[in-house]
Amino acid sequence: MPTIDRIDSFADELTAIRRDLHAHPEIGFEEVRTSGIVADKLTSWGIEVHRGLGGTGVVGVLKGKGTSGKKIGLRADMDALPMEENTNLKWRSTIPGRFHGCGHDGHTTMLLGSARYLAETRNFDGTVHFIFQPAEEGLGGARAMIKDGLFQKFPCDEVYGLHNAPDLNHGEIAILPGPAMAAADFFDIRIQGYGAHGAMPERSKDAVVIAMSLGQALQSIVSRNVDPLQAAVLSITQIHSGSAYNVIPGDAWMCGTVRCFSDEIRALIRKRMREIAAGFAAAYDAEISVEIRDGFSVLVNQEEQSRVVEEVARTVVDPAKVITRSTPKMGSEDFADMMQAVPGAYFWVGHDGSVPVHNPGYVLDDKILPIGASMFARIIEKRLPVGAHA
Incomplete structure (x- = not known):
């Protein structure tokens, strides 16, 4: 099953963005350069941009075709970890003691890829809120954005997030309904x-x-x-x-x-x-x-939104690679706090490489960038179909 052709066509540009973010990592609430790049990209694609939520958070607002009042949030985290990188990558961290060792540079890039595609096509009826969150790594970035009025200023009927997964194989997508992270x-x-x-x-x-x-x-x-x-x-x-x-x-x-x-x-x-x-x-x-x-908080995937992820995943990757009963993870994720306010789902995208996240030798596989971007985009097209409100 294919990723979106248009997203594939600018995959090299996504890789360049991701590697630039990787070379210039910023830890929680210090994502000044990162959030600036995000805001500039969104603006260049004609997306309305709001900055400063939760400190360095960014929200992009994009309206599609039609008159639907439904709104969906797509979220990516932006922060790096306060640790050294131990790789020989040409684009390795240039900042001592700072490393994108959890792949948030990839998550940010995937959401940018979906934003670009959706801004070009607007093949949806409703509003998308692209939520770029600071400080996921234990500093409470989600709660900071919520405290600043995230869902009052940018109401969402449902929200979706993702994470790369080196413990899965390339092309696998996992979604676990119910309690999924500790x-x-x-x-x-x-x-x-x-x-x-x-x-x-x-x-x-x-x-x-x-x-x-x-x-x-x-x-x-x-x-x-x-x-x-x-x-x-x-x-x-x-x-x-x-x-x-x-x-x-x-x-x-x-x-x-x-x-x-x-x-x-x-x-x-x-x-x-x-x-x-x-x-x-x-x-x-x-x-x-x-x-x-x-x-x-405990991250709990809602049944309805989990089914959406499963159905969309079967159109993006080989259906045999869609895992719906993965083992709950003892790791934690502050997207859980957003999903306590708004129903949603959080899923994992597998990639090449077996070094775990938070390890100094961890390497994100850039080949998954179009997969994540396509997942986000197709979730919007499925949940906000054009013509459904005619």
């Missing part, structure tokens, strides 16, 4: 003990020992408090303490993330983390504070 909390635990000489541990309240013991105990929450039939993850991703070989530090800091699909499990894990930390504070005669932040 909710996420982020936590910081600060331990205040009492420092001493490394040779005199009896005079200390050793923050390192407390951190190691507390970290082990926290792992028991999922294994001993959460129903084994419920998916949950608690990962400690950072531990900071100490400055010398012969100094027992009095302070330590731990942080990490919790993922699950249930608000009840989420509340249970938060409660147990605080209770265990309080118990360790008493046991070690130290002070332990626990800060837990709500990072992402």
Whole structure:
């Protein structure tokens, strides 16, 4: 099954845009250059542009043929990750400590490709809102746009988003109705003990020992408090303490993330983390504070919009490559917050390469750019058909 011929005809231009964005990555709420390029492209294609939602967010508004009042949102994220790139690409990152290691440069380019095609053809009856979102990587860009009145200023009857997927094969598209991605909390635990000489541990309240013991105990929450039939993850991703070989530090800091699909499990894990930390504070005669932040909601694909994605996918790729019962992902995605306000669906586009996202060697496959752009465009043409309101 084909991608859209017109989009294929400017695929090289999409690749050039994507590689330029890749070479100049910007992290959350700093996407000044990226959002400027997006706004300029949309304007050049005759699309009405609004800037500044959620900081650096951009919304393009395009009206089609006819008189339908229906409005659909298409969303792409724009931010990079604060990490180094370890590839030998000619278009690799030119900014130290910044890397499009999750493929958001590709998502942005796909949405631009669909915007260009739809602006040229306007073969739809209604309005499309092209939503270019900042700060998806844990900084709350979706919530920032919503707080700034995204859906009041640009009402949508439904919204769609996508993500590249190196764990799928090229040409595969996956859509999972129902809960598809986990909710996420982020936590910081600060331990205040009492420092001493490394040779005199009896005079200390050793923050390192407390951190190691507390970290082990926290792992028991999922294994001993959460129903084994419920998916949950608690990962400690950072531990900071100490400055010398012969100094027992009095302070330590731990942080990490919790993922699950249930608000009840989420509340249970938060409660147990605080209770265990309080118990360790008493046991070690130290002070332990626990800060837990709500990072992402559970991403739930609505049945109707999931069927739309499935049907459209069968016209863009080989129907045998459309996967409708993929495994839910423990990763999180703040598009979930948009879908709590507006019904929608979020799907994955497979590509060549097996290096996972968030790995310094990750490489996006540019051959999927026309696939993603065609998916977005055909969703609009299917949901806003010309003549349906005659």
